[in-house]
Amino acid sequence: MNKVILVGRLTKDPEIRYTQAGKAVASFTLAVDRFHSQAQAAKTADYTPLLAWDKLAETCGNYLVKGQKILVEGRLQIRSYETQDGQKRWVTEVVITDMEFLEKKSAGQGYETGRVSANENSNINSFGKDVFPDEEIPF
Secondary structure, three states: OOOEEEEEOOOOOOEEEEEEOOOOEEEEEEEEEEOOOOOOOOOOEEEEEEEEEEHHHHHHOOOOOOOOOEEEEEEEEEEEEOOOOOOEEEEEEEEEEEEEEEEOOOOOOOOOEEEEEEEOOOOOOHHHHHHHOOOOOOO
Protein backbone atom coordinates (compact mmCIF):
# COMPACT_ATOMS: atom_id res chain seq x y z
CA MET A 1 0.00 0.00 0.00
CA ASN A 2 1.32 3.44 -0.93
CA LYS A 3 -0.47 6.11 1.14
CA VAL A 4 0.83 9.36 2.59
CA ILE A 5 -1.01 11.79 4.90
CA LEU A 6 0.67 15.09 5.78
CA VAL A 7 -0.31 18.23 7.68
CA GLY A 8 1.73 21.36 7.19
CA ARG A 9 2.01 24.87 5.80
CA LEU A 10 2.74 25.96 2.24
CA THR A 11 6.20 27.46 1.77
CA LYS A 12 5.07 29.44 -1.30
CA ASP A 13 2.04 29.87 -3.55
CA PRO A 14 1.37 26.87 -5.83
CA GLU A 15 2.82 27.02 -9.35
CA ILE A 16 0.27 25.98 -12.01
CA ARG A 17 1.39 24.66 -15.41
CA TYR A 18 -0.40 22.87 -18.24
CA THR A 19 0.84 19.82 -20.12
CA GLN A 20 0.80 19.71 -23.92
CA ALA A 21 -2.42 17.69 -23.62
CA GLY A 22 -3.99 20.55 -21.60
CA LYS A 23 -3.95 18.87 -18.16
CA ALA A 24 -3.37 21.23 -15.23
CA VAL A 25 -0.59 20.38 -12.78
CA ALA A 26 0.15 22.28 -9.56
CA SER A 27 3.44 21.98 -7.72
CA PHE A 28 4.30 23.38 -4.32
CA THR A 29 6.14 22.50 -1.12
CA LEU A 30 4.66 21.71 2.28
CA ALA A 31 6.63 22.36 5.48
CA VAL A 32 5.76 19.53 7.89
CA ASP A 33 6.89 19.85 11.52
CA ARG A 34 8.80 16.90 12.92
CA PHE A 35 7.74 15.24 16.15
CA HIS A 36 9.80 16.54 19.07
CA SER A 37 10.32 15.32 22.57
CA GLN A 38 10.27 17.91 25.31
CA ALA A 39 14.06 17.57 25.55
CA GLN A 40 14.41 19.05 22.06
CA ALA A 41 13.70 22.76 22.13
CA ALA A 42 14.42 23.68 18.50
CA LYS A 43 11.70 23.03 15.93
CA THR A 44 12.62 21.36 12.66
CA ALA A 45 10.56 20.69 9.57
CA ASP A 46 10.66 18.51 6.50
CA TYR A 47 9.96 20.25 3.19
CA THR A 48 7.94 17.87 1.03
CA PRO A 49 7.34 18.54 -2.68
CA LEU A 50 3.70 18.01 -3.73
CA LEU A 51 1.93 17.59 -7.08
CA ALA A 52 -1.78 17.90 -7.86
CA TRP A 53 -3.41 17.18 -11.22
CA ASP A 54 -6.48 18.35 -13.18
CA LYS A 55 -9.35 19.94 -11.20
CA LEU A 56 -7.51 19.55 -7.89
CA ALA A 57 -4.52 21.42 -9.39
CA GLU A 58 -6.77 24.30 -10.43
CA THR A 59 -8.33 24.39 -6.95
CA CYS A 60 -4.85 24.56 -5.41
CA GLY A 61 -3.93 27.45 -7.71
CA ASN A 62 -7.13 29.35 -6.93
CA TYR A 63 -7.39 28.83 -3.17
CA LEU A 64 -3.98 28.09 -1.63
CA VAL A 65 -1.47 30.72 -0.51
CA LYS A 66 1.90 30.75 1.19
CA GLY A 67 1.68 30.00 4.93
CA GLN A 68 -1.72 28.32 4.78
CA LYS A 69 -2.19 25.13 6.82
CA ILE A 70 -3.58 22.14 4.92
CA LEU A 71 -3.92 18.37 5.17
CA VAL A 72 -3.06 16.32 2.10
CA GLU A 73 -3.55 12.66 1.32
CA GLY A 74 -1.84 10.99 -1.60
CA ARG A 75 0.81 8.58 -2.76
CA LEU A 76 4.58 8.70 -2.74
CA GLN A 77 6.13 8.88 -6.20
CA ILE A 78 9.82 8.42 -7.00
CA ARG A 79 10.88 9.17 -10.56
CA SER A 80 14.10 9.79 -12.42
CA TYR A 81 15.18 11.93 -15.33
CA GLU A 82 18.37 12.71 -17.19
CA THR A 83 19.84 16.21 -17.21
CA GLN A 84 21.16 17.91 -20.36
CA ASP A 85 24.70 16.96 -19.39
CA GLY A 86 23.75 13.25 -19.08
CA GLN A 87 23.51 12.92 -15.29
CA LYS A 88 20.66 10.88 -13.81
CA ARG A 89 18.59 12.68 -11.15
CA TRP A 90 15.97 11.28 -8.80
CA VAL A 91 12.88 13.13 -7.55
CA THR A 92 10.69 12.10 -4.61
CA GLU A 93 7.29 13.80 -4.32
CA VAL A 94 3.74 13.23 -3.07
CA VAL A 95 0.94 13.13 -5.65
CA ILE A 96 -2.16 14.50 -3.92
CA THR A 97 -5.49 12.67 -4.18
CA ASP A 98 -7.36 14.54 -1.39
CA MET A 99 -6.82 17.86 0.33
CA GLU A 100 -8.46 19.58 3.28
CA PHE A 101 -8.20 23.22 4.29
CA LEU A 102 -7.42 23.38 8.02
CA GLU A 103 -7.91 27.10 8.48
CA LYS A 104 -9.63 29.96 6.76
CA LYS A 105 -7.77 32.59 4.80
CA SER A 106 -7.62 35.97 6.44
CA ALA A 107 -10.66 38.21 5.95
CA GLY A 108 -11.65 38.99 2.38
CA GLN A 109 -9.55 36.34 0.65
CA GLY A 110 -12.52 34.17 -0.17
CA TYR A 111 -12.79 30.48 0.70
CA GLU A 112 -14.32 28.32 3.39
CA THR A 113 -12.69 25.37 5.10
CA GLY A 114 -13.46 22.05 3.50
CA ARG A 115 -12.23 18.94 1.74
CA VAL A 116 -11.37 18.70 -1.94
CA SER A 117 -10.75 15.43 -3.73
CA ALA A 118 -9.10 14.57 -7.03
CA ASN A 119 -11.95 12.10 -7.61
CA GLU A 120 -14.79 14.56 -7.15
CA ASN A 121 -16.23 17.17 -9.47
CA SER A 122 -17.70 19.28 -6.68
CA ASN A 123 -17.52 22.93 -5.82
CA ILE A 124 -15.44 23.63 -2.71
CA ASN A 125 -18.08 26.00 -1.31
CA SER A 126 -20.71 23.23 -1.33
CA PHE A 127 -18.91 21.27 1.42
CA GLY A 128 -21.23 20.60 4.38
CA LYS A 129 -24.19 22.62 3.05
CA ASP A 130 -26.74 19.75 3.41
CA VAL A 131 -27.45 20.26 7.15
CA PHE A 132 -29.21 23.48 8.05
CA PRO A 133 -28.47 25.12 11.43
CA ASP A 134 -32.08 24.95 12.68
CA GLU A 135 -32.53 21.23 11.88
CA GLU A 136 -31.80 18.40 14.29
CA ILE A 137 -29.07 15.94 13.40
CA PRO A 138 -30.55 12.39 13.45
CA PHE A 139 -28.03 10.77 15.81
